[in-house]
Amino acid sequence: MALQSPSLDVGGAILVKPTPTAAGRGYWQSVGRRLRRDPVTLICAAILILLVLASIAAPYLYLADPYKTSMLRRLYPLGSPNHWLGTDELGRDMFARLIYGGRLSLFMGVTPVVCALLIGGSLGILAGFVGGKTNMLIMRIMDVFYAFPSVLLAISLSGAMGAGTENTLLSLTLVFIPPICRVSESVTTQVRGFDFVDAAKASGASAFTIVRVHVLGNVLGPILVYATSLISVAIILAAGLSFLGLGVKPPEPEWGLMLNTLRQAIYVNPVLAALPGVMIFITSICFNLMSDGLRAAMDVKA
Amino acid sequence: MLLYALRRLIYLVPVAFGVSLLVFALVHLAPGDPISAIVPPDAPKEVVDKLKEYYGFDQPLPVQYLRWLGVTLTGDLGTSIGTGRSVAAEVGSAFGNTIILAIAATLLAFSLAVILGTAAAYAKSRIVDRLVTVISLIGVSVPHFWLAIVLVIIFAVELGVLPPMGIGPENSTGWQFDRAHLAHMVLPTIALSVIPLGVVTRTVRSTVKETLSMEFVTALQAKGMRDSRILFHVLKNAAPTCLAVMGLQAGNLIGGSILIETVFAWPGTGFLLNSAIFRRDLPILQGTTLVLAGFFMLLNLTVDIIQTMVDPRIKRG
Numbered sequence: 375m376a377l378q379s380p381s382l383d384v385g386g387a388i389l390v391k392p393t394p395t396a397a398g399r400g401y402w403q404s405v406g407r408r409l410r411r412d413p414v415t416l417i418c419a420a421i422l423i424l425l426v427l428a429s430i431a432a433p434y435l436y437l438a439d440p441y442k443t444s445m446l447r448r449l450y451p452l453g454s455p456n457h458w459l460g461t462d463e464l465g466r467d468m469f470a471r472l473i474y475g476g477r478l479s480l481f482m483g484v485t486p487v488v489c490a491l492l493i494g495g496s497l498g499i500l501a502g503f504v505g506g507k508t509n510m511l512i513m514r515i516m517d518v519f520y521a522f523p524s525v526l527l528a529i530s531l532s533g534a535m536g537a538g539t540e541n542t543l544l545s546l547t548l549v550f551i552p553p554i555c556r557v558s559e560s561v562t563t564q565v566r567g568f569d570f571v572d573a574a575k576a577s578g579a580s581a582f583t584i585v586r587v588h589v590l591g592n593v594l595g596p597i598l599v600y601a602t603s604l605i606s607v608a609i610i611l612a613a614g615l616s617f618l619g620l621g622v623k624p625p626e627p628e629w630g631l632m633l634n635t636l637r638q639a640i641y642v643n644p645v646l647a648a649l650p651g652v653m654i655f656i657t658s659i660c661f662n663l664m665s666d667g668l669r670a671a672m673d674v675k676a
Numbered sequence: 677m678l679l680y681a682l683r684r685l686i687y688l689v690p691v692a693f694g695v696s697l698l699v700f701a702l703v704h705l706a707p708g709d710p711i712s713a714i715v716p717p718d719a720p721k722e723v724v725d726k727l728k729e730y731y732g733f734d735q736p737l738p739v740q741y742l743r744w745l746g747v748t749l750t751g752d753l754g755t756s757i758g759t760g761r762s763v764a765a766e767v768g769s770a771f772g773n774t775i776i777l778a779i780a781a782t783l784l785a786f787s788l789a790v791i792l793g794t795a796a797a798y799a800k801s802r803i804v805d806r807l808v809t810v811i812s813l814i815g816v817s818v819p820h821f822w823l824a825i826v827l828v829i830i831f832a833v834e835l836g837v838l839p840p841m842g843i844g845p846e847n848s849t850g851w852q853f854d855r856a857h858l859a860h861m862v863l864p865t866i867a868l869s870v871i872p873l874g875v876v877t878r879t880v881r882s883t884v885k886e887t888l889s890m891e892f893v894t895a896l897q898a899k900g901m902r903d904s905r906i907l908f909h910v911l912k913n914a915a916p917t918c919l920a921v922m923g924l925q926a927g928n929l930i931g932g933s934i935l936i937e938t939v940f941a942w943p944g945t946g947f948l949l950n951s952a953i954f955r956r957d958l959p960i961l962q963g964t965t966l967v968l969a970g971f972f973m974l975l976n977l978t979v980d981i982i983q984t985m986v987d988p989r990i991k992r993g
Contacts, residue, residue, distance in 0.1 A: 514690060514691075514694070515694070517691050517694070518691055518694030518695055518697075518698060519698075521691050521692075521694070521695045521969050521972060521973045521976075522695070522698075522931065522965075522968075522969045522972065523927055523928045523930065523931025523932055523968065523969075523972050524928070524931075524932075525928065525931055525932035525934065525935075526931035526932065526934070526949075526965065526968050526969070526972075529934055529949065529950075529953075530702060530949070530961065530965045531702075531705070533949070533952075533953035533961055534702040534703070534705040534706050534958075534961060535705050535706065535707070536706070536707050606816075606817060610819045610820075613819060614819070614821055614935050617821055617935065617938075618934070618935065618938060618950060618953075619954070620953065633821070633822060633825065637825065637939075640825065640828065640829050640833055641833055644829040644833055644834065647825065647829065648822070648825065648826050648829060650822075651819055651822025651823075651825065651826070654819045654822060655817065655818055655819060655822065658817040658818075658819065659813065659814075659817040662813060662816060662817050663813070
């Protein structure tokens with residue numbers, strides 16, 4: 375089967391060429407130095423940090439109550455007094471809801487990727503390092519998940535399990551395990567073939583030490599780059615599930631769900647109806663550019 | 677070649693087995709009893725038991741799976757709980773509508789991607805290259821269902837030049853090739869094509885750029901070959917990698933069109949799947965997922981085979 379990647383994927387197939395030197399402190403220092411000289415990545419990181427901080431600190435920011443509805447103040451336009459981004463279809467303050475919305479939207483984008491990184495990464499390293507039948511078993515199971523377009527898999531799983539935040543997190547994690555597993559498996563298999571692993575074995579290093587020092591050192595870079603771009607996919611997918619009514623339930627503020635409920639307002643106040651999507655767009659673009667910057671800084675070939 | 681294709685088909689059997697297990701499991705992932713979706717909660721216990729027996733839900737799971745697999749392999753996907761029609765018929769008519777949209781979006785995305793990607797790789801000026809990079813970045817980052825809404829706002833609500841939803845005029849029964857139906861296709865096609873456009877443009881740009889730096893290009897130039905002939909050779913060499921990514925994107929487009937179909941109320945498989953989920957119509961959910969996954973597998977297989985045909989460097993072992 376051809377190299378595959380999830381549907382909303384960024385670079386298509388990833389061909390990873392690990393640097394055959396174990397990554398020591400010097401490597402990460404030079405990565406940091408290169409990142410500091412990359413204005414685009416720095417700006418994106420700043421925007422993302424701002425978004426995360428704002429959503430964490432939302433209750434202390436003197437914002438309007440994002441749940442307080444008002445039948446009198448429905449669909450105020452942008453720039454209204456006291457509601458400078460207007461109000462939604464139930465008269466709730468849009469600015470407060472957009473900031474509060476970041477809590478769930480960011481959480482639901484990042485968590486599945488982190489979980490999949492831990493599970494898929496370990497499975498991939500296990501498959502690549504042990505090889506043989508273990509590799510066969512793990513990778514054939516991953517092939518089964520690859521037979522589904524990723525959006526379809528996410529929607530069918532969430533659809534069967536029912537709406538809700540936990541189910542969305544679970545189905546998205548399942549969707550992201552196979553691609554991460556594949557990348558880490560292919561890098562591990564390559565690393566295992568290098569002479570320095572044989573040298574380590576000959577000098578009596580335990581399997582655990584070899585994995586910790588040599589395999590992880592080489593696998594971490596490509597996987598981190600890949601996972602960062604997957605977060606952008608995950609944020610869009612999570613918002614998409616909520617948009618379909620399969621994720622977060624109302625009245626919780628969440629960007630995808632807000633897009634859904636504001637759809638009826640496109641004839642009254644079109645700009646307002648498009649606002650939550652702008653937030654998703656900005657977040658997703660920042661994660662993609664971060665991934666590009668990391669890739670260049672870590673010298674991962676893609 | 678035929679032998680190779682056959683062998684690839686045989687490799688697919690264990691994967692297909694796994695897929696069938698997963699699709700079967702979908703029904704049992706659902707909270708509560710599969711029966712609870714069809715009977716009211718206050719139904720007497722005898723009726724529930726009788727229905728369970730009728731549908732075979734009283735049997736142990738492996739038996740249920742084998743039975744379901746046997747029936748499914750004959751092409752019978754069961755009966756929709758919501759409409760009472762056969763699932764195969766429902767999925768079949770929806771699948772046709774999805775394919776039409778997918779073909780249009782694929783053609784648009786791939787032709788634009790090849791032009792933009794090649795132009796960026798050839799570009800002497802940084803501006804063209806930058807512009808194409810930005811376009812592909814937007815393509816992979818934009819939430820396409822949001823773009824769909826924005827398109828509706830601009831072209832249907834504000835300008836009023838294109839219809840906001842549906843497959844055709846109100847009395848339309850299915851897709852036909854005429855002006856009204858084509859007008860309904862414009863916005864969904866654009867919305868659906870942004871992701872493949874972004875992904876494929878990136879691939880074409882980097883692959884063509886890499887091919888251009890190869891020695892054979894210098895050799896051809898030294899030989900005095902015309903630039904247009906060289907372009908042909910470059911594209912031919914870049915084709916296999918791009919084809920692999922394109923095939924995958926085409927498959928994902930079909931599986932991933934659910935959000936776009938929902939925004940535009942386009943009566944395809946995604947729309948069907950979405951309404952099935954909310955009616956708790958598990959046979960439709962199962963049937964649609966199975967058909968789409970099967971199609972995706974066959975498409976990947978086809979792309980694999982075409983790739984080995986185009987590129988003799990890939991071993992057929």
